[in-house]
Amino acid sequence: MSFMTVALGGLAATAVLAFATWLASLARRDASLIDRVWSLCILAAAAMYFFLLPPQTAPRGLCMLLIATVWALRLSVFISWRNWGHGEDRRYRQIRERNQPSFGFKSLYLVFGLQALLAWVVSAPFLAGMSAVRELNMLDAAGIALALFGIAFESIGDAQMARFKVNAANKGQVMDRGLWRYTRHPNYFGEACVWWGLWLMAAAGGGWGGAWAAVSPVLMTVLLLKVSGVSLLEKDIAERRPAYRDYIARTNAFVPGPSRGKAP
Incomplete structure (x- = not known):
């Protein structure tokens, strides 16, 4: 599988998770849900790279995936706990106010699409490290x-x-x-x-x-x-x-x- 195909697989993983979160945000009227899953978007990209790349990259890839898992789950759980019951974060309320009417649709690209793209870019070390074959x-x-x-x-x-x-x-x-x-x-x-x-x-x-x-x-x-x-x-x-x-x-x-x- 080509390097570009693997990279695009990571982008697809972040996009799917961000899209699902966008749907949830419409129901809850809370665009700040993306903060709770952003680290999971990066983890999804890392997992995609790990499973798409050849087995000889596994030792380093496994170490990186374990680090990503600990980091992502810890951050997601902490932000979810911290924000529980507080409604939409004031930063997102301000974005919502500036982008009326139809913020629900606009948030798909202003918030969730942008965050998915950023998560994919930030996942670069996993792609580079997991595709390397050095011991x-x-x-x-x-x-x-x-x-x-x-x-x-x-x-x-x-x-x-x-x-x-x-x-x-x-x-x-x-x-x-x-x-x-x-x-x-x-x-x-x-x-x-x-x-x-x-x-x-x-x-x-x-x-x-x-x-x-x-x-x-x-x-x-x-x-x-x-x-x-x-x-x-x-x-x-x-x-x-x-x-x-x-x-x-x-x-x-x-x-x-x-x-x-x-x-x-």
């Missing part, structure tokens, strides 16, 4: 270690924030404990580590032939820093929550580092 090596080990570190880092950060929010005594306060003392977005930093780790595995298997898959971690890092992550969340937060301004002054935005001073 597992030390670069793979480094990639596995970085990806697992990223999963653990973002999981701990999410758990710490969840515990902070359920404590009524913390209402109105800024979370600056645990990993959040060293970076304002440990979940985003951990996420970036996952994709750079998977890219290392792609490069380990394909050498320069797998280097093209760097499009995935580069895209994810840009999204996390400049588009849907840090920039979007902090666009006006200092105005809405003055205490956050001090938190920004003493805490790194992304890469963990020592806190610059004490909390007031």
